[in-house]
Amino acid sequence: MPASAPSFNNPRPMSSRRQYPFDLIEPKWQRAWDAEQTFRAFNPGEVLPTGHPFAARHGSDALSATRVAGRQAPPKYYILDMFPYPSGAGLHVGHPEGYTATDILARYRRAKGFNVLHPMGWDSFGLPAEQYAVKTGQHPRKTTEENIRNFTRQIKSLGFSYDWTRELATTDPEYFRWTQWIFLQVYNSWFNPETNQAEPIATLKYPADCTTEAQRRAYRDSKRLAYVSEQPVWWCEELGTVLANEEVVDGKSEVGGFPVVRKPMRQWVLRITAFAERLLDDLDTIEWTDSLKEMQRNWIGRSEGAEVDFAIADCRLPIADSKIRVFTTRPDTLFGATYMVLSPEHKLVEHITTSEQSAAVQAYKTEVAKKSDLERTELAKEKSGVFTGAYAINPVNGEKIPIWIADYVLASYGTGAIMAVPAHDERDFEFAIKFHLPIRAVVQPPMEWLSKNGAHLEAEVKADGQKLTWTYSELITVALSDKTFVSQAYEVFSRQVAEFKTAFGESGFATNSANFEISLDGLPTAEAKAKITAWLEAKGLGKKTINYKLRDWLFSRQRYWGEPFPIIWRRDDATGQPYHEALPESALPLLPPALTDYKPTASGEPPLARAKDWVNLPDGAVREVNTMPQWAGSCWYYLRYLDAKNGSTFVSREAESYWMGTTGRESRVESRVTDSAAASTLDPRPSTPGVDLYVGGTEHAVLHLLYARFWHKILFDLGHVSTAEPFFKLVNQGLILGSDGQKMSKSRGNVVNPDDVLAEFGADAFRLYEMFMGPLQDTKPWNTQGVEGVYRFLGRVWRLFIEEKSETAFEQAQTTAAQPDADLLDHLILNGTISDVSATPAQLKVLHACIKKVTEDLDALRFNTAISAMMVFVNEANGWQTRPLSVMRPFLQLLAPFAPHLAEELWSRLHGAFGQRAGSLTYANWPTYDPALLVESEVEVPVSVNGKLRDVIRIATGADDAAHEAAARNAEKVKPLLEGKTIKKVIVKAGKMVNLVVG
């Protein structure tokens, strides 16, 4: 039996009778919601269908521009799930965790009066469908469509309140025509450093020496945000494609873990580095978790420092090339630079290498080239390198220092060359020790550091005119109390710096750092950096610089199942050079050609090259045969949802500014009565710019989220969208582990299939359990018995509302009669304990405490404790002889976001029994609580003596401190402890606790 099939012959025999007929209720309401289009979200200006519950609540003119003055428009709330890749394996229990959380919040916001946008779609380009196509020849579209059907069925069975009219798939030509369109926007833009933003390529100014059209074109193409570059890229043989930096983890492909090699290739690249600063800065404007922001910051990797030029000694090169530029974050240690290192790939290496060293240098370069990057990082322990025979001049002291090459210096970062300061950089230190290069200390470490790292050393010191030999620890100990020994301690450090087993890389005070023009001595590191940088700039020897680890985004893939580039190639008549040209927008969508074989060509070209008719155009031009990466479609899908059916633009201006929250900012949740109770249940920030809440897994912390922010900023600069950031608040759901506490995987056999859980317990129980397991963000193990727990809870809810005797009748009818399912439910009648009587104060208190807790917890995304609050309510209500309608009704509203099917069913029965028309529970106004009802007349207050709890007193609410103290002194278990003692201090927090301090 395939694992994904619902198990009818369940391993656990239907040991228990169903808690309630979820198998009838759930499909019933899913059909009703479908028929009513209950969750359809309306765009501004849209005519609301009469009878739609949203119109019933907010008025049919709710979103029209001509809305009657005085009536406030409902505020928008955009709540988004990361859309899934529809894999053949189907949904696993991890997917619905985030989806359930967002669905609960979407339903909660609807009840609170928001216009909620909650869409779902498919990230449907992707490798598995293509690999399947390579194997079987079946078109990937077919596999993809089958998988989408299965995913849709599974997701719909969970009762999520998506607006399915906005469903999209990245593989749909009507979708990817706009992906291609956005690519053209990127292609036709450049980054203007003066305005710090993307601008149309037409605003580009050409340098004077660009005279011919070919020159202008070359210049223009070198400035585009999408450009072609011949550069070393990660090639994965197994996947048959190149990968972006971000897709390579530990020298292997992120997908599949296949080996990758560095290979120079002509590729499309997007200029994300131009946006590094803004991608970094704007993190401060959005509400993401610290860890997520940190991950993005680390990936961008900003570091501030200086570029410094070192002249090459005795150089025979033309003057322009006779210097080596390095990047350093520690220009203050320039006086301690005792050698230089170039990366083996550095352009100058061959020019400066002396003939004596030439053979060694060549050999080393060959050796390094052979090493994969995996080896280069894995074998990081042992430093290697070769002397070039050449020397550079340290610009601050004129010293001749040797130039080496070593693979610990990366060609791709900074300038590909460093000044080595072994005393203050761990890597340089190791290298200097290994190759016996000089080490010079120019920063004084703190005493603690010296004592920790110099414990093994001996020091010769002068004390009382005598020479003595102390251990370094002794010297430091003396220096700490006697200032006259401090300078000796530093002197020994400077002299014996190589004896310390490590470099001192932190901040301290500069020393040994002076020439006849400038002295850094005595300055703290920060000031020393500023001073030397200013000096270098004044002398034209260097300048302040900022560097990023972020690389430009490698954007092309050698695959079939991706968006084709809307680009063609021509040859320049004059020069014979190939150049690229964008297709006109009217040519979109550009469909991939039909193929029978999806493999790359024999000559290693991408699969698209097989389609000769498609590639070769009548006028001699040829099409680009690379395709876009999977990230392209997911970079902007959240925008397409806003206006998914628009055939003339990717998203209309009105829809964009409404849903992204830049119009109608003044609109707030209708402010009700003035009392604080109502106010406290209003959201403090009704609408935010951008997606209000985005929920998904951490695996997209850098890739998708960085790329999407990048595209969004380009669209923002070009005036296509109205916010600088796409996702205002973002929450990562935690991983769900197997019941063995291990990551779920087929090989471990611990995968839980939602279909099975649904068959046994129903969608509501499944949803409830996923939320009850623990905090959304935490990693937590699955436990099927836990599902039973919440399932029993739903059964108790059911029995609160349904007459038990009628259940027997229902069951009999179910086994005997061949009635349609819907009619079967008619055997059930409302529990006789529910009546339209006024509630007791105790009942009201229980209800209002529940409203308060559930509301506050939903606002804070604490689903687990909200559920436990409802359990407390049900445990109480279970004991009631009569259950007032006015109490039971609001409870169903609280339950509705979590268990919508059950709540709708009971809601409609409750109203039916009292001859009322129910109306959709979805748009019923969220209940508010009255704090006055929560006040107790008497409270229990713990009493401690000397901080130890000894007794509990009952005392009237609002009693003063004196009354508390008196009651506490008289408490039965406290009295004996006070005998013969004096009370030194009394702490009273009225209504909270009393503490008596005795001596």
Next chain:
RNA sequence: GCCGGUGUGGCGAAAUGGCAGACGCACGGGACUUAAAAUCCCGGGACCGUAAAAAGUCGUGCGGGUUCGAGUCCCGCCACCGGCACCA
């Protein structure tokens, strides 16, 4: 190594600096039943007690500190999870 997060019963977890363990699972006892399941009620951190209780002692990874009072705040460790890692 660096950055971020997490450590609380048998388990998942709760606790604005103020009665640690709400709620749920598992477990034990009882009611109902011919019986079981389901349901309903009761119990429950550990230790020491006791016929049963009560009382008492100890308890939120470890060690210190602040405070009348610390799971919560501060300092120093340890372990686990996630990310980055020769980025000058």
